[in-house]
Amino acid sequence: MRNTKQKKGGLYNFFSVAPKPDATAPAKTSSASTAAPCMDLTDDEPLILSSSSSNLIDLTDDDLFIPGRHLPSSSQQSDRMQIDSDPRPVARTVDTPVIEMASSNKYRINSSSQPIRTKPLYSSQEKPRWSPSSISHSQSDSRPRQEIQRRATVKPPPFMPNRDPLVTSGNTLAVEKDIPSSPYTSRASPALSLDDEDLFFTSSKSGFQPASTLSQWEPHPYNPPKTTSKIPTSTPAQRVSYVNPNPYGSSRFGQGTRPLASALGGMSSQSSRGGSSYGSGVSSASSKRKMPASFKSGGSVPKRSSFGKSFGGGHHGRPGRGHQNNKPAEYRPTLSNEQQRVLNMVLNDQQSIFFTGSAGTGKSVLMRALIEALMDKYGPDAVAVTASTGIAACNINGSTLHSFSGIGLGTETVHKLIEKVKYSKRACQRWKRTRVLIIDESKTMSVALWRT
Numbered sequence: 001m002r003n004t005k006q007k008k009g010g011l012y013n014f015f016s017v018a019p020k021p022d023a024t025a026p027a028k029t030s031s032a033s034t035a036a037p038c039m040d041l042t043d044d045e046p047l048i049l050s051s052s053s054s055n056l057i058d059l060t061d062d063d064l065f066i067p068g069r070h071l072p073s074s075s076q077q078s079d080r081m082q083i084d085s086d087p088r089p090v091a092r093t094v095d096t097p098v099i100e101m102a103s104s105n106k107y108r109i110n111s112s113s114q115p116i117r118t119k120p121l122y123s124s125q126e127k128p129r130w131s132p133s134s135i136s137h138s139q140s141d142s143r144p145r146q147e148i149q150r151r152a153t154v155k156p157p158p159f160m161p162n163r164d165p166l167v168t169s170g171n172t173l174a175v176e177k178d179i180p181s182s183p184y185t186s187r188a189s190p191a192l193s194l195d196d197e198d199l200f201f202t203s204s205k206s207g208f209q210p211a212s213t214l215s216q217w218e219p220h221p222y223n224p225p226k227t228t229s230k231i232p233t234s235t236p237a238q239r240v241s242y243v244n245p246n247p248y249g250s251s252r253f254g255q256g257t258r259p260l261a262s263a264l265g266g267m268s269s270q271s272s273r274g275g276s277s278y279g280s281g282v283s284s285a286s287s288k289r290k291m292p293a294s295f296k297s298g299g300s301v302p303k304r305s306s307f308g309k310s311f312g313g314g315h316h317g318r319p320g321r322g323h324q325n326n327k328p329a330e331y332r333p334t335l336s337n338e339q340q341r342v343l344n345m346v347l348n349d350q351q352s353i354f355f356t357g358s359a360g361t362g363k364s365v366l367m368r369a370l371i372e373a374l375m376d377k378y379g380p381d382a383v384a385v386t387a388s389t390g391i392a393a394c395n396i397n398g399s400t401l402h403s404f405s406g407i408g409l410g411t412e413t414v415h416k417l418i419e420k421v422k423y424s425k426r427a428c429q430r431w432k433r434t435r436v437l438i439i440d441e442s443k444t445m446s447v448a449l450w451r452t
């Protein structure tokens with residue numbers, strides 16, 4: 001980068017910015033041009049005004065390129081111009097502000113010697129050299145600061161997102177220096193591939209930490225894994241029993257745990273067969289997999305058969321026989337006399353009843369007591385716990401009446417509904433083994449369905 005020292009031989013567009021002592025003495029400008037510091041404006045370099053050498057630099061719109069005043073010196077080349085339009089004394093401009101302007105603000109002289117200020121043009125390879133830190137001001141300058149700033153203001157270049165951060169060198173600073181690189185385009189961003197078999201692991205080729213070092217992995221306290229394997233530990237107190245994430249749902253929920261089971265130890269039945277509905281390459285990934293130390297202690301996951309039992313094997317929506325519910329015991333208040341009377345009517349007298357009441361009268365408490373007592377008496381499969389809506393069914397850990405009965409929407413006639421139930425083998429089995437049918441929130445059922 002050239003400084004503002006005078007050059008004997010102008011190389012490019014060489015402008016000597018000197019004070020104008022007297023308009024009537026044009027010959028003196030020639031000597032002033034040789035004595036005064038000069039400024040070199042090239043195509044490649046920004047305009048630099050150095051204060052260390054007490055150069056006179058003051059670029060304003062009034063000072064530049066007045067036609068008729070640009071007198072090419074005979075001792076200089078044809079493209080060497082002298083500007084003597086500044087009437088201010090030299091002493092005033094000592095320690096002028098240091099202004100670094102971008103190359104886009106250079107001036108060009110056309111054939112008619114008219115100044116043309118070109119717009120900032122940045123090619124795809126050129127880096128913008130604008131920076132607000134490149135503008136500084138001297139304390140001894142007598143001009144208002146706002147004026148200096150206005151003159152030194154350089155319009156920043158447009159944002160170019162696909163460009164690399166500009167590497168700074170020398171005195172040139174760049175506005176893109178602090179722009180963070182995009183993680184999608186940065187070459188330094190390591191590749192991270194995720195699939196069901198590569199949980200917690202990254203490719204070693206990417207330079208990431210290998211998964212084998214993640215021995216201290218622990219689940220997030222706010223999102224603990226609901227399904228854990230039976231991990232044999234030294235003390236029985238630390239043994240983690242199997243927790244059913246959805247003990248009241250159907251067996252379909254058991255499938256959702258297999259990816260996690262695969263991540264835990266790859267011991268699920270489906271992973272052992274080498275097939276997975278969550279992507280290919282399971283067997284190859286399993287061979288390369290290194291489990292964290294916390295999962296290396298021989299954890300096993302129940303197979304498909306036990307899954308079916310654990311996850312609500314009973315199609316009535318009740319917990320299956322293999323279910324082990326670790327939920328805390330519910331609060332079971334002692335039944336009142338009225339509640340106990342209804343309970344006796346059902347259990348002892350075997351009456352079909354319809355009990356209702358206003359909110360908070362203990363209907364749900366009585367319902368839970370009835371279900372428990374009936375299951376103890378007739379067996380879990382003989383008691384069908386249903387509700388007219390899904391939300392009500394979830395509240396009592398049951399299923400909807402339509403789902404249990406297999407009648408679909410239940411809008412057909414009785415004969416057609418019977419044929420539909422007969423067509424479903426599982427529905428027929430449910431009806432055959434049911435001895436007690438409980439329907440919660442039966443008020444919301446349609447009258448037509450009641451009559452049916």
Ligand SMILES: Nc1ncnc2c1ncn2[C@@H]1O[C@H](COP(=O)(O)OP(=O)(O)OP(=O)(O)O)[C@@H](O)[C@H]1O
Binds near residue numbers: 336357359360363
């Ligand atoms: N016999 C009882 N002894 C003590 N508390 C009871 C008894 N029966 C019900 N409760 C309490 O009364 C409250 C309301 O009971 P419950 O939810 O069964 O009423 P509900 O009729 O089902 O209300 P809703 O119709 O709004 O569902 C509950 O907090 C329940 O614990």
